[in-house]
Amino acid sequence: MSERKKRRRFRINDDTMTTIVVSSLLFCVAVVVAGMVLAFFGVDVSAIVGNALTVFGTELGICGVMTIFNRWADRQDKQAEKRQERRMRREEAENERKRNEQSAG
Numbered sequence: 001m002s003e004r005k006k007r008r009r010f011r012i013n014d015d016t017m018t019t020i021v022v023s024s025l026l027f028c029v030a031v032v033v034a035g036m037v038l039a040f041f042g043v044d045v046s047a048i049v050g051n052a053l054t055v056f057g058t059e060l061g062i063c064g065v066m067t068i069f070n071r072w073a074d075r076q077d078k079q080a081e082k083r084q085e086r087r088m089r090r091e092e093a094e095n096e097r098k099r100n101e102q103s104a105g
Helices: 015-039 046-105
Strands: none
Touching: 015 046
């Protein structure tokens, strides 16, 4: 039996958002360079180049908002864990206090 080749994925820092942003940036650079070459030959490509840069800016903004949301969600999870730990410690202390009162009384 032959082993199946593991499919290689193009990912940067094992992060999808970073990969999307870098890929989009490379695409925009390619569009701008192609626009410069076409402009050398007298073709008006300002609208195409402008749209490519607008798309990149929009994607960058969306990824920034997603990153901010992910950080906020992680922070909320950590705060919830800390609250749960404090609640458990408080309950343990209360139970210990009740046991001490029962054994002393």
